[in-house]
Each structure stands twice: as C-alpha cells, then as structure tokens.
Amino acid sequence: MPKKVDHEARRLEIAEALWRIASTRGLDGVSLRDVAAEADISLGRLQHYFRTKDEMLLFALRHINSLADQRIRERIGALAAGPGSGTGTDTGTGPSAESEAEAGQGPPPRAVLRECLMGMLPLDEKSRVGTLVGAAYFARAIHDERLREEAREGIPRLAEFLASLLRSARERGETAGGRALDPYTEAMLLISLVDGLTAYTLLGVQTGEEAAQRLDAHLDRLFADR
C-alpha cells in the first residue's frame, strides 16, 4: 500500500477511535492518551499522525460530516427515478439542484429537502453516532475559535443549498405563502429546528420518530399551498 494511503487509513482508524469515545462518554476531558488507548496504539504513534488534539478533532469532524453527506446523497439518489437520477445527489452545490428542478428532472425539491433534513436527525445507529459526535464538538467549539470557524463556514453553505431547494419549490408554486417566503430565513430556521430536535432526541425528551413527525409537521406547513 502506498505510504500516503496508509497514512490516511491510519488517521481514519484514529478518528474512529475518537468517535467511539465521543459517542459513549463524550469528549469531556478526553486526552490524546485516551484516544491512543482506544485506537490500541502508543501515544507517540498517534502524535505521528496528529500533532495536536485540535488537529485530530478537526480531521475527525470533517470525516464524519463527509460520511453523513454521502449517506444523504445516497438517499437522495434513491429518490431519483429515470434518466435524470444520480445527478440530483450533489448536496454540496445549490445551483445544480436549481437547474435540475427548472428542467423538471430529478426528484422534487421538497423530497430532496426532506431527505437532507431527516438525514441530519439521529434516526438510526449511524446518524445517532454522528449527532453524538457533533454534540461533543459543539460544546468544545463554543470556546475554540478554530472549531467555531468550521461552523461559520459550513452552516451558511448548507443554508444556501437548502435555500436553493426552497427557491426551486417556490418557482414551481409548491411553497406556502407564495412570493412572501424568504428562502434563506426558512433555511436557517430549518437547520436550527433540526439541531434542536436532535438535541431533545439525544436527551431522551422525545423519540426519533416523534422528532421526525414534528419535522414533517413543519414541512407540511412550509409546503401547504401545494
């Protein structure tokens, strides 16, 4: 195996050890030594792959987010039928979703939007681990400029993508309130809603099923004029 690939594979193994800790007892007071023990390697070896705790945290966060992205793309891909399928799965780019919708190809924007949002809730074991890791990061990021920067860049990008889906739906006359709907405001409300629904699911205030029903109730209202 080429050296670079091996290096990356090792970093992934360490990231997975970190997730196991984050999802079972949180990142509260977790040291590089704890992660090395969980990954079954020496502290020196871990430091060969990650020089600092921050570097390791950031790598592990980006990787778990990209896995979540991939799962959501697959779910959107599964929605698509006919020749347009597959191309509608690029959740990273707003414009392509818009032009697809205009061309009448691919799944309807509401369905894509719903898959994205449901994919962010802790509804199965994989997404549950992802949200547990996310929650552990959140608590750190509040006091960590570098991690906060990650959110400050990522969230507006996600909001812009969701807004583009809402804009497409509005063009198609599928949203409630007609022209009055402000896509970016609604996108930020949706992201915040999912975030809070996730928190109260992780705390056991509601079940995942109840969280999903509540999200659907909100979507029904957003798309009521259909």
Next chain:
Amino acid sequence: MPKKVDHEARRLEIAEALWRIASTRGLDGVSLRDVAAEADISLGRLQHYFRTKDEMLLFALRHINSLADQRIRERIGALAAGPGSGTGTDTGTGPSAESEAEAGQGPPPRAVLRECLMGMLPLDEKSRVGTLVGAAYFARAIHDERLREEAREGIPRLAEFLASLLRSARERGETAGGRALDPYTEAMLLISLVDGLTAYTLLGVQTGEEAAQRLDAHLDRLFADR
C-alpha cells in the same frame, strides 16, 4: 445570619464560580478543585457544600434556570397593563395563562409566548451566560442519566406551558391554520427552534439580532391569520 441561609448563600457563590468557568472555557474536564479555586475556597470547604460534582452541577443548573425564569416573568409582567397585570407572569402554570386569556385579562398570548422565547435566546450578557452554561450542561447530560432526567422533566413542562398559550391564541382566532394547529407539536417546534438558534448564535454563525429576526419570522407565520 441563620446557619441555613448562610449555607444556601455559600452554595450560590460556588454555583456562580461554576458558571464563570462554564461560560469562559466550558465544563470540559473541570474538576471540583478548579471550581474551588475559582470560588477562592479550599477543596475541603467546597465538599462541605457539595459532596459530588453531579450534585454541584445540578444545583447550579437549577439555579441559573430559575434566574432565567424570573427574568422572563419580569418581562411578561412589564407587558401587562391595567388591573390584570402581574398575575399573567406565572410562566410555570399553563392553565392560569389560559383562563386569563379567556377572561380577556393580561397581555395577549402571542406577546407572552414571544417574551418567553426571546428570553431563551442569548441576546444580552445575562442570557448569554445562561445559554453558555446550558450548552456546557447539554454536552454532559447526553452521557449523564441524572442530568438527562432534568431535561426529560423540564422540557415537557415548558412545552405544555407554551402549548397552553397557543391554545389560548387559537381560541381567540389569532393563529394561522385555524383548528388544524396542534399546540403541543408547535410548542416542541418552537423550543427546538430556539435551541438551534441559540447554538448558531453562540457559534458566531449569526448575530443575536439575526436569531431574533428569524424567530419573529416564524412567529409571524404561526399567527398569520390575525
């Protein structure tokens, strides 16, 4: 000063030391020793007031929540005008809000609801500290049955109170969607929304002002039929 009052005063001083830590660097890896140092007392003395870290965390959480409640009650009290004022400020009891609204006394349910929700956002220094402490607890509570229990009891109580305000507003014909509005679902959506808006404000993704505007956009929709 009677011994019991002194005991309580000391516990409050320690709780405040804990909040200072929670709001500046989070509760990540914070020990009883750290809190004792921040409170400028010995570890032995701290343990005289709190035997365990959990006991201290729970006391401090309940106290900061009761301060937030009090601030919200004062804001609601300030809304009220005329002879009915003051009695509409009991945010802990749903039924009283409902009977008030039926009697046409006190501030309108929408205004009370808005004050409650805005009071939960980090819009000034006091509420900012409160939400920072809350965020630090959230990360711990996910992995701590005792703290989770606190949320499992408190959130449905808050949701029930907000639902009673929505029910009152619906009776008065002030909500959108007529009879179709489900007060408890909307209450849980509102709590989740505020939670997420708080998180993204603390992360610096949006300003407090933007969070408040987004919350108002959602409330405008809930009460659109007015």
